[in-house]
Amino acid sequence: MSTITAPSNPEADPRVKAVFDDIRATRKTDFINNMWRYLAFDPTLLEQTWAEVKRVMATPSSLDPLTKEMVYITASIINGCSYCVHSHTAAATAKGMTREQHAELLAIIALAAKTNQLATALQVPVDPEFQKG
Amino acid sequence: MSTITAPSNPEADPRVKAVFDDIRATRKTDFINNMWRYLAFDPTLLEQTWAEVKRVMATPSSLDPLTKEMVYITASIINGCSYCVHSHTAAATAKGMTREQHAELLAIIALAAKTNQLATALQVPVDPEFQKG
Amino acid sequence: MSTITAPSNPEADPRVKAVFDDIRATRKTDFINNMWRYLAFDPTLLEQTWAEVKRVMATPSSLDPLTKEMVYITASIINGCSYCVHSHTAAATAKGMTREQHAELLAIIALAAKTNQLATALQVPVDPEFQKG
Amino acid sequence: MSTITAPSNPEADPRVKAVFDDIRATRKTDFINNMWRYLAFDPTLLEQTWAEVKRVMATPSSLDPLTKEMVYITASIINGCSYCVHSHTAAATAKGMTREQHAELLAIIALAAKTNQLATALQVPVDPEFQKG
Amino acid sequence: MSTITAPSNPEADPRVKAVFDDIRATRKTDFINNMWRYLAFDPTLLEQTWAEVKRVMATPSSLDPLTKEMVYITASIINGCSYCVHSHTAAATAKGMTREQHAELLAIIALAAKTNQLATALQVPVDPEFQKG
Amino acid sequence: MSTITAPSNPEADPRVKAVFDDIRATRKTDFINNMWRYLAFDPTLLEQTWAEVKRVMATPSSLDPLTKEMVYITASIINGCSYCVHSHTAAATAKGMTREQHAELLAIIALAAKTNQLATALQVPVDPEFQKG
Known part of the structure; x- marks a missing residue:
């Protein structure tokens, strides 16, 4: 369906695992939705996107x-x-x-x-x- | 600037005047902004648009x-x-x-x-x- | 597929039934397409949307x-x-x-x-x- | 205002002149609107755009x-x-x-x-x- | 899925066949993707669209x-x-x-x-x- | 023209001045275009936007x-x-x-x-x- 192949075992990459761990901790859930699983095709893009989502959406303001x-x-x-x-x-x-x-x-x-x-x-x-x- | 000529004396039309009066009463101001002055080129479109704006935006909800x-x-x-x-x-x-x-x-x-x-x-x-x- | 759950028996709500009846009468068909079945999740939104579609699209002009x-x-x-x-x-x-x-x-x-x-x-x-x- | 400098004397270029002449003949007017005066910055783009506009809009269909x-x-x-x-x-x-x-x-x-x-x-x-x- | 029915045997139409042949020759492949198979519902639209794609995308520039x-x-x-x-x-x-x-x-x-x-x-x-x- | 009032002396704010200095150094020019002068209405938004523009656009890649x-x-x-x-x-x-x-x-x-x-x-x-x- 998608235009890229999502990594089959994304957390094998420690940078991806660190982001996924932070998503789980921030959202208090084990569920990682597809947006992050697909962005994991490029760990830099994943890190930067999550950092901004966390800062803008998950910080009291x-x-x-x-x-x-x-x-x-x-x-x-x-x-x-x-x-x-x-x-x-x-x-x-x-x-x-x-x-x-x-x-x-x-x-x-x-x-x-x-x-x-x-x-x-x-x-x-x-x-x-x-x-x- | 615009694609139509706004009526020079829009409130000469009683249907336009009724809408403008309702805008002034609803918003508690004498200011009628250009959107309404230009929509007045067609009183029906003016009436229907204002009715929806009033219902959606100016009603407690x-x-x-x-x-x-x-x-x-x-x-x-x-x-x-x-x-x-x-x-x-x-x-x-x-x-x-x-x-x-x-x-x-x-x-x-x-x-x-x-x-x-x-x-x-x-x-x-x-x-x-x-x-x- | 959708972001809401469409009512399973929408015409149990008399306001929805009235709109659906009017759609059938106006269009001379028994077919109610999904747009209306999903908008039925909120009878007010359904009524207002259909009223406008009927007025703009189904009235000689x-x-x-x-x-x-x-x-x-x-x-x-x-x-x-x-x-x-x-x-x-x-x-x-x-x-x-x-x-x-x-x-x-x-x-x-x-x-x-x-x-x-x-x-x-x-x-x-x-x-x-x-x-x- | 624009992002390019329109040619000051566009019809000095024979390709531009041919397009402008065809616009005047097709539309039966001497008026060449700015869209064509600015597209004249690139005669090829001008020719191709006008050819398509003429074919789609100015041909009985x-x-x-x-x-x-x-x-x-x-x-x-x-x-x-x-x-x-x-x-x-x-x-x-x-x-x-x-x-x-x-x-x-x-x-x-x-x-x-x-x-x-x-x-x-x-x-x-x-x-x-x-x-x- | 689509809004029109794609021709089941598009190359029966010689104009469609000519375009498909040119696509195959230009791209050096037998694969004709769906965009062209569906545009074949109207040979004129197919011809004009392919001519422009070929000119803009497949010509050295x-x-x-x-x-x-x-x-x-x-x-x-x-x-x-x-x-x-x-x-x-x-x-x-x-x-x-x-x-x-x-x-x-x-x-x-x-x-x-x-x-x-x-x-x-x-x-x-x-x-x-x-x-x- | 704009929807906000741009600060009249933006570099009085040290955070704004730091960004403007970095723009000048990165681009090797004294010219600060309006985008940055208006974003200066909120130093945080200015800092984050410039940091991303610099990272994505001004870094060899x-x-x-x-x-x-x-x-x-x-x-x-x-x-x-x-x-x-x-x-x-x-x-x-x-x-x-x-x-x-x-x-x-x-x-x-x-x-x-x-x-x-x-x-x-x-x-x-x-x-x-x-x-x-």
Whole structure:
């Protein structure tokens, strides 16, 4: 299915094992999802990607974890990444997203898609009130 | 600048005036931004678009108003709508988004763009754990 | 396959049943395609989406039904929605799109993609003749 | 504004002059819009692009000229090409698109954007009825 | 799976056979991949598409063949074309792309996606130094 | 123009000054383009973005610097980032991209856009030959 062959025994590489161990420790689960198993085809890319995901998504910050996942879902839908829509919808659900919140999130994304297209279609000029220096 | 000529006196049309009055009342401001002034070229499209924006964005719901605006910003960036990025960044700021939250939002969008592309590039298969019926 | 679990017996919910009945009556068929079966996970989202599809697509208007479907196919291709490319190509075919028209539609979409990229690459300035007030 | 310097006297190049002459003859106007003036930076790219535009858009075919322009507008909006949205909205207007048809076109594009996002968000499986061999 | 039915015996049509023969001769292989088998549903579209692919991709030029394939992969990922990501990753590999080059290509695409979103989010004004006439 | 106010004296912040100094040293120029001046609104985002740009783009690697810039241009065009199309076209030109190479790059991007749309429109199934484990 994929464009590369994922390593059959990725943790034989100590750099991969270190990342996988950190994923398990950070997420408190034994489950390593396919994204990481495939990125393991290049340990450098794996290390850098995980480091950024951990820093941005798994560190306490000014946005709460569920809001962060909902932003991630939004990006994944619009960027058209099927894998990511699946993984982040699952992550948001695990963090407590209710069916009602999910449906409302989709309603906002659908509305934004609509008004984004309308503004582009009309080439509406930006109000001076919205422009910063 | 735009692809259509916005009506010079839009509120001469009672349907447009009714929408503009409702925008002013809902938002508690006299400011009508250009999106609505240009959509007024077709009163039906104006009415339907505002009705949906009001229902989705200005009605108390399971998501708080700031979260909704941050989702809208995310969509607008990825859909490449310059006007909408401006208007919704201004709206989020008006609803209390701090500089720190803004920067963090951008960090998530930037990270999602990155991992979305990587998953698409590798065509990572969806884990069975993420699939629903 | 999907990110949510579609209701196994959606018409047990009277709001879902009302929408499904209206789909069947409007389209003069017993076939309810998956889009509606999955949107039924949230009756409000289902009702609002169907109401808009019915109003825009199934009401006589200034554009003929086949033209409307071809515009919908175009949007679905560029937005990268596999499901929608399938469903609207089937709908256009049901409304009489010939193989020749289909191929020509694709030729226009392919050409537009090409010139859209070229204009963006060169950042061609908009001619004053094309700008409205 | 642009990323390249358009030739100041493009028709000094006989290959460019031949294309510009054909544009004027085909369109029955002296106006050469900026797209062609900038593509003239590379005569080969200019020749090939115009040949395809002429073949696809300016040759009688199974789709009428206004429908073709409306498909082109749709693609240009979704591909986010500001220049092309301007030029093809002007072209469609010149070919008789009414305000009502324009507004309806935008309503379809807006609706498609919405349902495209919803289908992607839910990862709705394609109905067997829509699949061909 | 597809939206059209591919011809079961495409080479019965002499125009299709001529294109397939040219593909085999140009690529020095008997393998005709599905893209061409499906485009054969319309011989004109097949002929024109192959002519352009041959001219742009299979003719010695100012860019080397591997660079061209890496640009094609980049476009295919961002345009969200699963088929094309597969076919051009395979083509680049056949032309010698190493695992290291592949991983580095993905790192650039991922970085570009990130900074593209950031620049759009901030609506950074273009420096005069970058603007041509 | 932008959605934020860029700091008027960004190097008053020692973290910003350190990044700007490194940009000047790495690029051997005094010119700091707007991308960095605007990202300076959040020193953390600035530091992380520059660190990644420096690592991916300014470090000797398996791809030559001009190829890397051409991939970056490709991504920027398709992601619709006007700022980035400008800055990376300028960077590629500074690294020796000829007019002929530029035109050829655009021809590949334009062709890819075309075939990407065609494959999506037809939903061409991926050949088994292109699939890895």
